[in-house]
Amino acid sequence: MQLEKFTYDNKIVRNFGLATIIWGIIGMTVGLLVAMQLFKPGMNMGNQYTTFGRIRPLHTNAVIFAFVGNAIFMGVYYSLQRLLKARMFSDVLSKIHFWGWQLVIVAAVITLPLGFTTSHEYAELEWPIDIAITLIWVVFGINMFGTIIKRRERHLYVAIWFYIATFVTIAVLHIVNSFELPISFLKSYYVYAGVQDALVQWWYGHNAVAFFLTTPYLGMMYYFLPKMANRPVYSYKLSILHFWSLIFIYIWAGPHHLLYTSLPGWAQSLGVAFSIMLIAPSWGGMINGLLTLRGAWDKVRDDVTLKFMVVALTAYGMATFEGPMLSLKQINGVAHFTDWIVAHVHVGALGWNGFLTFGVLYWLIPRLYRTELYSKKMASAHFWLGTLGILFYAVPMYWAGFTQGLMWKEFTAEGLLKYPNFLTTTLQIIPMHVLRAIGGALYLGGVILMAVNLAKTMLSAKLVANEPAEAMPLAKEIVDTDPADKKWHRVLERKPIKFMVFSMIIILIGGMVEMMPTFTIQSNVPTIASVKPYSALELQGRDIYIREGCVNCHSQTVRPFRSETERYGEYSKAGEFVYDHPFLWGSKRTGPDLHRVGGKYSNAWHFNHLLDPTSMSPGSIMPVYPWLISQKLDTTTTASKIRAMQTLGVPYREGFDQQANSDLKVQADSIAKDLNQNNIRVKSDREIIAVIAYLQRLGTDIKANKSTIPSNQ
Amino acid sequence: MFKQIKDLAGGEFYLITSLLIFMVFFLLVGLYLLKLNKNHINDMRQLPIADDQIPTPHEEI
Numbered sequence: 001m002q003l004e005k006f007t008y009d010n011k012i013v014r015n016f017g018l019a020t021i022i023w024g025i026i027g028m029t030v031g032l033l034v035a036m037q038l039f040k041p042g043m044n045m046g047n048q049y050t051t052f053g054r055i056r057p058l059h060t061n062a063v064i065f066a067f068v069g070n071a072i073f074m075g076v077y078y079s080l081q082r083l084l085k086a087r088m089f090s091d092v093l094s095k096i097h098f099w100g101w102q103l104v105i106v107a108a109v110i111t112l113p114l115g116f117t118t119s120h121e122y123a124e125l126e127w128p129i130d131i132a133i134t135l136i137w138v139v140f141g142i143n144m145f146g147t148i149i150k151r152r153e154r155h156l157y158v159a160i161w162f163y164i165a166t167f168v169t170i171a172v173l174h175i176v177n178s179f180e181l182p183i184s185f186l187k188s189y190y191v192y193a194g195v196q197d198a199l200v201q202w203w204y205g206h207n208a209v210a211f212f213l214t215t216p217y218l219g220m221m222y223y224f225l226p227k228m229a230n231r232p233v234y235s236y237k238l239s240i241l242h243f244w245s246l247i248f249i250y251i252w253a254g255p256h257h258l259l260y261t262s263l264p265g266w267a268q269s270l271g272v273a274f275s276i277m278l279i280a281p282s283w284g285g286m287i288n289g290l291l292t293l294r295g296a297w298d299k300v301r302d303d304v305t306l307k308f309m310v311v312a313l314t315a316y317g318m319a320t321f322e323g324p325m326l327s328l329k330q331i332n333g334v335a336h337f338t339d340w341i342v343a344h345v346h347v348g349a350l351g352w353n354g355f356l357t358f359g360v361l362y363w364l365i366p367r368l369y370r371t372e373l374y375s376k377k378m379a380s381a382h383f384w385l386g387t388l389g390i391l392f393y394a395v396p397m398y399w400a401g402f403t404q405g406l407m408w409k410e411f412t413a414e415g416l417l418k419y420p421n422f423l424t425t426t427l428q429i430i431p432m433h434v435l436r437a438i439g440g441a442l443y444l445g446g447v448i449l450m451a452v453n454l455a456k457t458m459l460s461a462k463l464v465a466n467e468p469a470e471a472m473p474l475a476k477e478i479v480d481t482d483p484a485d486k487k488w489h490r491v492l493e494r495k496p497i498k499f500m501v502f503s504m505i506i507i508l509i510g511g512m513v514e515m516m517p518t519f520t521i522q523s524n525v526p527t528i529a530s531v532k533p534y535s536a537l538e539l540q541g542r543d544i545y546i547r548e549g550c551v552n553c554h555s556q557t558v559r560p561f562r563s564e565t566e567r568y569g570e571y572s573k574a575g576e577f578v579y580d581h582p583f584l585w586g587s588k589r590t591g592p593d594l595h596r597v598g599g600k601y602s603n604a605w606h607f608n609h610l611l612d613p614t615s616m617s618p619g620s621i622m623p624v625y626p627w628l629i630s631q632k633l634d635t636t637t638t639a640s641k642i643r644a645m646q647t648l649g650v651p652y653r654e655g656f657d658q659q660a661n662s663d664l665k666v667q668a669d670s671i672a673k674d675l676n677q678n679n680i681r682v683k684s685d686r687e688i689i690a691v692i693a694y695l696q697r698l699g700t701d702i703k704a705n706k707s708t709i710p711s712n713q
Numbered sequence: 714m715f716k717q718i719k720d721l722a723g724g725e726f727y728l729i730t731s732l733l734i735f736m737v738f739f740l741l742v743g744l745y746l747l748k749l750n751k752n753h754i755n756d757m758r759q760l761p762i763a764d765d766q767i768p769t770p771h772e773e774i
Contacts, residue, residue: 083760157760223761232758237746244742248735266727273728277735506738513731 004152004473007466008081010368012094014463016074017361017368019102020067021451024357027062028444034059035437037623038590039430044623049113051623053549057124058112063349064122066105068213071357073097073140075220076163078364080147083157083223085471089146093139100136104129115547116186119582120201122208123177127188130178137174141167148496152471155494158239162219164496165247165503169211172507177204183644184637187543191648194577195263196519198585199255203511206254213353215247218285221313224360225292228305234291238284245281247503249274251510256327259336260559261585262574267514268329274510275327282320289313304379308359311387315351319344334409337555337589339429339436340401343394350390350443358382358450365454371461378453385446392439400432409563417566422592423617430621528575531701533650534694536638536660537667541694543641544633544687545584548625555586556595556698569596569699576701579650591622598700603671604678606692628688633668635661635685667693 037043037052044051081088088094107129111117117124125133144167148156156164177200180188192200226233233239255263255271290313293300300306322344326335335341366373373379407425410418419425534542545551558564560571572595577583601609608615611629613622642657656663665684671692672684682688 079761153760155757155760157757159761226761230762232762236754236758237749240749241742241746245739248738252731266725270728270731273732274735509734510731513727513734 001472001475003470005468005470006087007468009077009088009091009094009465010463010467011465012088012091012098013074013078013364014368014458014465015098016070016077017365019070019098020074020357020361021447021454023062023066023070023105024447025444025451027059027067028440028447030055030059030062032437032440032444035433035440038621039433039437041621041623046624046626048115048548048625048627051548051625053552053623054113054115054117056552057117057121057549058109060122061108061112061124062105064208064212065108068349068353068357069101069105071353071360072166072212072216072220073101074364075224075360076144076216079159079220079223080144080163082469083153083160084147084151085153085469086147086151089143089150093143093146097136097139097143100132100139104132104136107132111186115549117546117549118180118188118190119546119549119551119584120177120190121205121587123174123201123204126186127178127180127182128185130174130180133174134171134178137167137171141171145496145500152473154474156496156499157223158233158236158243159219159223160496161243161499161503162215162222164500165243165507166211166216166219168500168504169207169215169247169251169507172504172511173204173207173211176200176511181644181647183640187637189581189641189644189648192581193648194580194583195261195574196515197581197583198258198261198577199263199267199515201583202257203251203254203514206257207251207507209348210246210250210253213348214250217353217356218242218246220360221285221289221309221356224363225289225309228303228309228359228363229293229296229299231292231296234288234294238288242281242284242288244506246278246285248506248510249278249281251507252514253278253327255514256332257587258585259327259329259332260561261557262572262577264574270514272327272329275324279321279324283317286313286317286320289316304376304383305359305363307380307383308355308362311383312352312354312356312359315347315355315390319348319352322347333559333561334405335401337587338401338405339397339432340405341588343397343401346397347390347394350386350393354443354447355386358386358447361450361454365457368463369458369461370464371457374453374456374460378449382446382449382453385442385449389439389441389443389446392442393436394439396432396435396439400429400436403432404429408567409561411563417563420567422567422589423620426590426621427619526573526575527578528573528702531576531578533579533645533652534697535667536642536664537690537693538697539641539645539694540633540635540638540664541690541692542584544628544691545694546582550594551584551586553586553588553590553622555589555593556583557585558593558595558699564593568593570702572699573702576699579645581645581648581650594695594698596699598696598698602678603674603692603696604680606695607675607680607682607688610688610691625688628691629682629686631687632685633687633690635664638664 033043033050034052034056048054077088077094104125108125111126111129112124116126118126123130144163148160179191181191182188190197190200222233222239252274253271255267256275257271259268259272261268290310293306293310296306300310325331326341326344362373362379404425407419407428412418557572558568558570565571605616609617609622610625612624613620638660639657642652642660646652646657668684668689671689672682675682
C-alpha cells in the first residue's frame with residue numbers, strides 16, 4: 001500500500017478557537033456584572049432585561065455552552081484529525097456545525113434577557129432552540145463518526161473514547177431533559193412535574209457537568225498534555241479504568257443535588273454513595289495527568305502552557321474531591337443553597353475548564369499559524385492574574401458560604417433563631433461578594449490579555465488553513481494475527497459504533513435505576529388530597545415568576561431541619577409539587593425560601609416589596625420590579641396554558657379553559673380591591689396582581705391540615 | 714455510622730443492587746486490564762506524540 005497524502009482542516013479549529021475567546025470575554029463580563037449586582041443592586045439598571053434573574057442564566061449559558069462548548073469543538077476538531085490521520089469527514093458539516101452553534105448562542109443571548117426561559121438550570125433555552133441544539137449536535141456526531149470511519153489509524157486512542165461518550169451522553173441528557181409541551185413559539189411546559197421533574201433536571205444538571213465540562217476536557221487533556229510535555233501518558237491502563245469507571249459512576253450521582261428535599265430517601269442515598277465512589281475515577285484522571293509530567297517538571301518552569309495545565313489538573317482534583325464531600329448529608333445540610341456551592345463550581349469552571357482552555361489556546365494558535373506566541377511575558381502575566389483571580393474568587397465565597405450556612409442554623413440559648421431575619425445573613429457576607437467580584441475582574445483581565453496576545457500572534461503570520469499530512473490507508477480487510485486483537489476491548493477500540501452503543505448502555509443503567517422507580521411506583525410520591533391545581537391567575541403569576549428568573553435567588557423547598565421549619569414553616573412534601581410543571585425548587589438562596597410564603601405577608605407588603613424591596617426590607621439587594629405594575633397581564637394565553645396543563649394530567653375540570661379568564665378576573669379584582677383598601681391604586685389587569693396571587697398561594701395547600709399529610713418517607 | 718445506606722425504609726434494594734452492578738462491571742474491566750498486552754499499550758500511548766505535527770519555527774531551531 002502507498003502513503004496517502006491529505007490535509008488537516010485547521011481553519012475550522014481556528015474558527016472555534018476565535019469563538020472560544022470572544023464568547024469567553026462576553027460570558028465572563030456578564031458574570032462580573034451579575035457578581036456586582038449582588039452587592040450593588042443599582043447595577044441591575046432598573047431594567048427588566050438586565051436584572052439578575054434574567055442575566056444570571058445568560059452568564060451560565062454563555063460560559064458553559066459558548067466558551068467551553070467552542071473550546072471543546074476546537075480541541076476535538078484538532079486532535080481527532082491527527083489521532084485518526086484523516087481530515088474531518090465533511091468541510092460543509094464542519095461549517096454548519098460552527099455557524100449553527102454560534103446561532104444557537106445568539107438565540108440564547110436574545111431570548112434569555114427577554115425572559116424566555118424553561119427555568120431548568122443550564123437548560124433554560126426554550127423548545128425551538130432545544131430542537132436547533134439537537135440538530136447541530138447530530139451534525140457534529142455525523143462529522144465525528146464520519147471521520148472515525150474514514151480514518152487511517154486502526155485503534156481509537158483514549159481521548160476519542162471520551163469524545164464518543166460525550167457525544168452520546170449529551171444527546172441522551174439533552175433529549176430526556178427537553179420533553180416539553182409547547183404552548184406558543186417561545187413558551188412550553190415540561191411534561192414532568194414536581195419531584196420527577198427535579199430528578200430529571202438534576203440527573204441532567206449533574207451530568208452536564210460530567211459530560212460537557214469533564215469528559216471532553218479529559219479527552220483534550222489526554223491528547224494535549226502528552227503533546228505539550230512531549231512524553232506519553234503515564235498509564236494507559238489507568239486511562240481505561242478511569243474512563244469506564246467515570247462514565248459508569250457519574251450518571252448515578254445527580255440526586256446529591258436534592259438532599260433533604262422530598263425526593264425519595266433511597267434515591268438521595270444512591271446519589272451520595274456514588275458521589276463518594278466518584279473520587280476514585282476522578283482522581284485517577286488527575287493523577288494520570290500529573291504523572292505524565294514526571295521527569296518533565298523542569299519544563300513547567302518555562303512553558304506557560306504546562307503551567308496552565310498543572311493548575312487545571314490541580315483544580316480538577318480539588319473540585320472532584322470537594323464534590324463528593326459536599327454530597328455527604330451532614331456537610332450538604334450546611335453548604336447547600338450557599339455561596340460554598342458557587343465557589344465549588346467556579347474552582348472547576350475557572351481552574352479546570354478555563355485554565356485547560358487557555359493552555360490549549362496558547363499551544364494551538366502558534367501552531368495553526370506556524371509562528372511563535374507574540375509575547376510569553378503577557379502569557380505569564382495572564383497565568384498569574386488568572387491564578388490570583390481564582391483565589392480571590394473562591395476563598396471569599398467559601399468564607400461567605402460557611403458564614404451564611406452557619407448563621408441560618410444558629411439558635412439562641414432560649415431556642416429561638418439567632419438570625420430570624422434572612423436579610424441579616426445576606427448583609428453579613430456583602431464584603432465577600434465585593435472580593436469575589438475583584439477576583440472575577442482579575443480573571444477577566446487575564447483573558448483580555450490573552451485575547452490581545454493571541455490576536456497579535458495571529459496577525460503576525462498566515463493561517464496554515466490546510467496542513468499537509470500523509471499516512472498509510474487502513475487495509476480493507478483486517479486479519480487479526482495476534483489473539484489479543486480479538487479481545488472485547490480491542491474489538492471495541494476498532495468499532496466506533498459498537499463503542500458508542502456500549503457507552504450508551506453503561507450510562508443508561510444508572511439513569512434508569514434512578515428514574516424508573518420514581519416514575520412508576522406511586523408510593524414514591526405520596527399524593528395529598530388537599531393539594532389542588534393553581535388558579536388561572538396563579539398559573540399566570542407563576543409564569544411571570546419563571547420569566548423573571550426568581551428561582552435563581554429563591555428556593556421553594558423547605559428542608560426537614562428545625563432551623564428551616566422555624567424560619568419558614570412545615571417542611572416540603574413530595575405530594576405538594578404534583579402540579580408543578582416545571583418544579584421551582586432552585587439551588588441557591590440569595591434570598592429566603594418561598595415555599596411557605598403564602599399568607600405570611602399582606603398583598604400590600606408584596607406590592608411594595610416588588611416595587612422597591614428596600615421599602616419593606618431596608619438594605620435588601622433584590623432588584624426593583626416596577627414594570628410588573630406598568631405591564632398588562634397577557635390573558636390571551638390563559639386558555640392554551642390550561643389546555644396544556646390538562647394534557648399533562650393536571651385535573652382542571654372539562655371546559656375550564658374557556659372559563660379560566662373570567663375566574664382570573666374575579667381573583668384579580670379581589671386582590672386589586674384589597675390593595676385599594678390599603679391605599680394602593682393599581683388596575684387589576686397588571687402583572688403584579690398575578691405574581692401576588694401566586695406568591696400568596698405558595699405552600700398554603702397543606703397549612704390547614706398538617707396532621708393528615710403523609711411524610712416523605 | 715452507615716445510617717444513610719442502611720435506614721432507607723425499603724429502598725435498600727435499589728442501593729445494594731446498584732452497588733453490585735458497579736462491582737461486577739468494575740471487576741470485569743479490572744480483569745481485562747490485567748490481561749492487556751504490553752506492546753499494545755505502548756503503541757496506544759505513543760499515538761498522540763507520534764502524529765506528524767508541523768513544528769513551530771522555534772521547535773525547528
